[in-house]
Amino acid sequence: MRNVGIIGIGYTPVFVSKRKDVSIVEMISEAVDAGLKNTGLAPEDIDAYVFGNMATFEGVNMPHLWATEHMHARGKPIMRFATGGTIGMAAFHGAYYHVASGMADIAMAVTYEKHSEGDAQVGLMGIITPELMAMLSAGIDVTGQSGMGAIGGGSAGGISFQASSYLHRSGAGIEHIDAIAAMERRNAAKNPYAHLKDPEATAEKIAQTPMVSWPIRFGHICPTTDGATVCILASEEKAAKIADKVAWVLGVANCASDATTANLIDSQITDPAEQLPAIMASKKACERAGIEDPKKEIDYVEIYNGFAHQTLMYLEKVGMCEVGEAHKLLEAGELEMNGRCPVNASGGVVSTNSIGTSALNRVTECALQIMGQAGEHQVEKEVHKAMAHGWGGLMQYCTITILGDKPKKL
Amino acid sequence: MEETKVVTGAWELSTFKFNIEGRGLQLMLKHMKDRKLMGIKCHQCGTVYLPGPFYCRKCHIRIDEPAEVSDHGQVMTFTIGYADVRGNPLDEPRIAPIVKLDGCDSWIMGVMQGCAPEDVHVGMRVKVHWAEETTGSLQDMQYFVPE
Amino acid sequence: MEKKVAIAGFRIAAAPDLETTRERLVFDLSKGLLDDLGITRDAVDNFVFCSNDFMDGRTISHVFIGPAAGGYMKDQTKVEMDGLNAMIYASMGIISGQYDVTMVVALSLTGSQASPYLYTDYSLDPTYDRQLKLLNELSAAALEARSYLTAGGYPEELLDVVAAQDLKNAAANPGQARRIDGVSRERIKGSPYYYEPLRELHCYPPTDGGCAMLLVSEKKAKELTDKPVWLLGMGRSTDIYYLGDRDLSTSLSAAQAAERAYAMAGIKDPASELDLAEIMSLFAHQEPLLAEAMGLLEKGKAAAAYEAGDTAVEGRMPINPSGGPLGAHPICATGLIRAAEAARQLRGEAGENQVKKAGVALAHGQDGVCAQQSAVVILGT
Ligand SMILES: [Zn+2]
Numbered sequence: 001m002r003n004v005g006i007i008g009i010g011y012t013p014v015f016v017s018k019r020k021d022v023s024i025v026e027m028i029s030e031a032v033d034a035g036l037k038n039t040g041l042a043p044e045d046i047d048a049y050v051f052g053n054m055a056t057f058e059g060v061n062m063p064h065l066w067a068t069e070h071m072h073a074r075g076k077p078i079m080r081f082a083t084g085g086t087i088g089m090a091a092f093h094g095a096y097y098h099v100a101s102g103m104a105d106i107a108m109a110v111t112y113e114k115h116s117e118g119d120a121q122v123g124l125m126g127i128i129t130p131e132l133m134a135m136l137s138a139g140i141d142v143t144g145q146s147g148m149g150a151i152g153g154g155s156a157g158g159i160s161f162q163a164s165s166y167l168h169r170s171g172a173g174i175e176h177i178d179a180i181a182a183m184e185r186r187n188a189a190k191n192p193y194a195h196l197k198d199p200e201a202t203a204e205k206i207a208q209t210p211m212v213s214w215p216i217r218f219g220h221i222c223p224t225t226d227g228a229t230v231c232i233l234a235s236e237e238k239a240a241k242i243a244d245k246v247a248w249v250l251g252v253a254n255c256a257s258d259a260t261t262a263n264l265i266d267s268q269i270t271d272p273a274e275q276l277p278a279i280m281a282s283k284k285a286c287e288r289a290g291i292e293d294p295k296k297e298i299d300y301v302e303i304y305n306g307f308a309h310q311t312l313m314y315l316e317k318v319g320m321c322e323v324g325e326a327h328k329l330l331e332a333g334e335l336e337m338n339g340r341c342p343v344n345a346s347g348g349v350v351s352t353n354s355i356g357t358s359a360l361n362r363v364t365e366c367a368l369q370i371m372g373q374a375g376e377h378q379v380e381k382e383v384h385k386a387m388a389h390g391w392g393g394l395m396q397y398c399t400i401t402i403l404g405d406k407p408k409k410l
Numbered sequence: 411m412e413e414t415k416v417v418t419g420a421w422e423l424s425t426f427k428f429n430i431e432g433r434g435l436q437l438m439l440k441h442m443k444d445r446k447l448m449g450i451k452c453h454q455c456g457t458v459y460l461p462g463p464f465y466c467r468k469c470h471i472r473i474d475e476p477a478e479v480s481d482h483g484q485v486m487t488f489t490i491g492y493a494d495v496r497g498n499p500l501d502e503p504r505i506a507p508i509v510k511l512d513g514c515d516s517w518i519m520g521v522m523q524g525c526a527p528e529d530v531h532v533g534m535r536v537k538v539h540w541a542e543e544t545t546g547s548l549q550d551m552q553y554f555v556p557e
Numbered sequence: 558m559e560k561k562v563a564i565a566g567f568r569i570a571a572a573p574d575l576e577t578t579r580e581r582l583v584f585d586l587s588k589g590l591l592d593d594l595g596i597t598r599d600a601v602d603n604f605v606f607c608s609n610d611f612m613d614g615r616t617i618s619h620v621f622i623g624p625a626a627g628g629y630m631k632d633q634t635k636v637e638m639d640g641l642n643a644m645i646y647a648s649m650g651i652i653s654g655q656y657d658v659t660m661v662v663a664l665s666l667t668g669s670q671a672s673p674y675l676y677t678d679y680s681l682d683p684t685y686d687r688q689l690k691l692l693n694e695l696s697a698a699a700l701e702a703r704s705y706l707t708a709g710g711y712p713e714e715l716l717d718v719v720a721a722q723d724l725k726n727a728a729a730n731p732g733q734a735r736r737i738d739g740v741s742r743e744r745i746k747g748s749p750y751y752y753e754p755l756r757e758l759h760c761y762p763p764t765d766g767g768c769a770m771l772l773v774s775e776k777k778a779k780e781l782t783d784k785p786v787w788l789l790g791m792g793r794s795t796d797i798y799y800l801g802d803r804d805l806s807t808s809l810s811a812a813q814a815a816e817r818a819y820a821m822a823g824i825k826d827p828a829s830e831l832d833l834a835e836i837m838s839l840f841a842h843q844e845p846l847l848a849e850a851m852g853l854l855e856k857g858k859a860a861a862a863y864e865a866g867d868t869a870v871e872g873r874m875p876i877n878p879s880g881g882p883l884g885a886h887p888i889c890a891t892g893l894i895r896a897a898e899a900a901r902q903l904r905g906e907a908g909e910n911q912v913k914k915a916g917v918a919l920a921h922g923q924d925g926v927c928a929q930q931s932a933v934v935i936l937g938t
Pocket of ligand 1: 457
């Protein structure tokens with residue numbers, strides 16, 4: 001295994017609801033060009049591209065084909081991944097293995113989502129279309145009034161079951177979800193690449209937003225965002241020649257169980273708040289990174305939180321604190337940018353969700369903190385090691401990446 | 411800002427013809443006519459699934475042993491819906507629990523009546539309220555009520 | 558390249574209609590493969606899936622197939638393009654030293670559940686090509702066929718010659734979906750035009766199918782199989798999207814992908830060093846076109862080579878002895894099946910279609926309109 005480091009990042013100039021001024025491929029090229037500019041690389045320097053987004057959301061199959069010239073990738077290998085919400089990190093892992101295996105010295109992970117050109121709700125329902133059709137023929141009532149298997153959760157669907165289970169099992173209250181949502185919207189206000197920003201956000205303000213599906217309020221839910229992100233990875237040898245600052249990849253892992261709350265035909269078997277895959281993926285990534293206790297050794301965490309309770313829930317799952325402890329850390333202010341366990345200084349996914357990029361942005365934000373380049377949202381403590389997390393699919397799939405300021409001893 | 415031209419497109423699901431597993435669901439529907447819940451048990455690890463899949467996820471083997479499960483169970487988690495999938499408010503809040511039926515390892519989703527939203531809690535005992543007349547449809551199990 | 562990754566085993570399924578579900582197909586392929594090798598899912602440490610949300614008709618379509626493949630609580634990912642790329646990605650994980658045993662599973666049910674042509678329809682530029690409604694997979698292939706025939710000075714009958722050879726091989730391969738007894742050039746020439754010059758039997762058949770393959774490290778190869786097939790080289794490349802900006806009489810992506818794979822495998826003269834090639838030619842003209850681009854046939858001499866029997870099972874440069882994608886094209890699995898069929902030859906298990914001295918083989922996979930992307934692997938005993 002050879003060492004691989006992140007040598008550069010490229011974001012679209014903004015992450016907003018609607019980019020009406022560019023097409024999908026033009027938006028992708030903005031991020032690619034930003035990545036090249038930030039690293040001083042030319043397109044010829046990129047050996048391989050790795051690509052990811054949620055293709056069904058915009059209705060463009062294999063969008064990397066259309067975007068080839070916009071990524072300057074003619075004559076280059078492109079590999080495309082598709083894993084749902086985790087896709088950004090799956091693409092990052094893809095680029096990592098390109099370099100770790102020696103198949104490329106410099107690889108670029110390219111991700112995007114242009115939600116304004118598609119329909120995310122229809123896209124999400126599409127996960128279970130065939131099952132839903134079968135349940136319809138067996139007498140299910142889609143309005144959710146009666147019958148077994150009815151999806152009573154409404155727009156926040158399975159997620160509200162997860163939040164409810166998490167609250168019960170951790171001892172946290174809905175007020176903690178309000179508070180973490182407020183913290184992240186305040187953090188987002190300091191991040192130029194965040195979407196929903198509110199420097200004045202408070203738990204009380206979030207508590208006033210309408211209840212969608214108990215315990216999920218409108219203020220706990222991510223927006224749909226247009227944006228693209230690229231991340232450039234290089235071998236140790238190349239990184240030494242090109243970059244002043246490098247965030248080294250210490251360990252990557254992922255893990256999947258089975259669909260938790262929507263496997264209507266074959267029955268659902270797991271507690272959506274149990275999240276064994278997150279526990280397992282973190283364990284494997286730590287092992288690969290040579291980390292014994294993430295609580296002591298990890299300085300900064302980026303959690304993929306499409307819904308605000310997930311910041312707290314996953315902090316416990318990935319081993320950053322004990323079960324039932326995350327909301328206490330929140331109360332003590334330890335999760336803030338000046339706290340002992342800072343998390344999502346970027347504002348998290350709950351503030352910005354261009355899905356294809358969301359799990360990659362967790363990695364790039366960890367990298368920026370390690371490189372000391374996060375600007376206004378740089379956390380107070382020194383960041384030597386950081387953990388990025390992603391979840392996707394039907395709450396059954398988790399990915400983890402651990403970064404450090406020094407390469408791994410081989 | 412210069413506005414771009416907008417063109418439309420659709421992803422037509424009507425062009426698909428899906429084959430999906432039906433055995434476990436059919437088995438369950440058949441017995442629901444008699445107000446019984448029939449799942450499938452893994453002969454290796456003993457896990458009982460309702461409706462039963464054709465294989466055990468943990469053991470990676472085919473399974474086909476029918477196993478009856480109770481129509482009583484426990485609320486494992488729940489939500490109270492206030493809006494539909496498009497975010498439009500509902501006429502009245504809707505209680506949706508996920509229930510672990512006695513004798514079954516998998517959980518089942520449904521709706522609940524006969525209980526105020528503020529009284530629902532994890533761990534609560536519930537039972538299936540069957541339809542007056544059962545026909546072998548998912549509508550036979552109408553909703554959960556407190557035990 | 559050193560011998561670091563081996564194919565320990567594979568399973569292939571293909572039919573016009575497998576009358577199965579995605580989950581059952583995945584279960585049967587993966588469980589069958591594990592049974593073949595006398596191991597269980599416990600021995601596998603990584604799973605790479607390959608399917609397409611548009612062809613599966615659902616978002617994040619791998620959610621339900623993970624456990625069916627035995628991947629419950631294991632490392633998993635999904636490559637959403639042709640399956641040869643999934644194999645290449647799985648190999649990277651092993652070469653890097655992270656994994657020892659990786660299961661690759663690729664599939665689609667585009668024979669019975671959805672039209673395979675949607676795959677291309679949905680991948681067209683939605684702001685231009687999709688609005689114009691002129692371009693589709695077949696019309697694009699016809700443009701490519703015409704360009705190739707014209708540039709090479711070949712008669713339209715070359716398509717019949719190529720298809721006849723492939724369909725003859727396919728008829729003798731139980732793993733194929735389209736098996737026509739006693740197929741002749743006349744019968745092919747008598748099949749209806751789809752887009753001139755392409756006729757029905759010049760084009761792949763809509764297919765249900767899949768392929769599971771177990772890739773292992775050198776250490777594990779010794780434990781699991783007496784007949785390891787080694788990965789000697791791999792390469793990939795991409796051409797530009799717009800057809801007007803490409804030379805359709807050849808394939809830039811295949812030429813570059815092959816060049817990179819040859820360099821890695823230390824192959825200098827592919828036409829003489831390779832014993833056979835499995836090429837993902839979805840239409841009859843693509844087989845000689847891609848073979849020329851990859852240096853397997855001399856440019857402009859393809860018709861003569863086919864007529865002389867050079868490309869037949871017993872010829873000098875056997876191409877698609879399995880029958881190739883004219884026999885079956887389960888989208889996402891087709892390129893992976895090429896590698897599996899090449900491995901079958903190298904193991905000496907190809908039955909009637911066995912090539913006599915099979916020591917080194919090439920497998921090719923493609924994505925996009927007119928092979929915008931190509932992937933090539935070199936396999937050897
Ligand atoms: Zn079992």
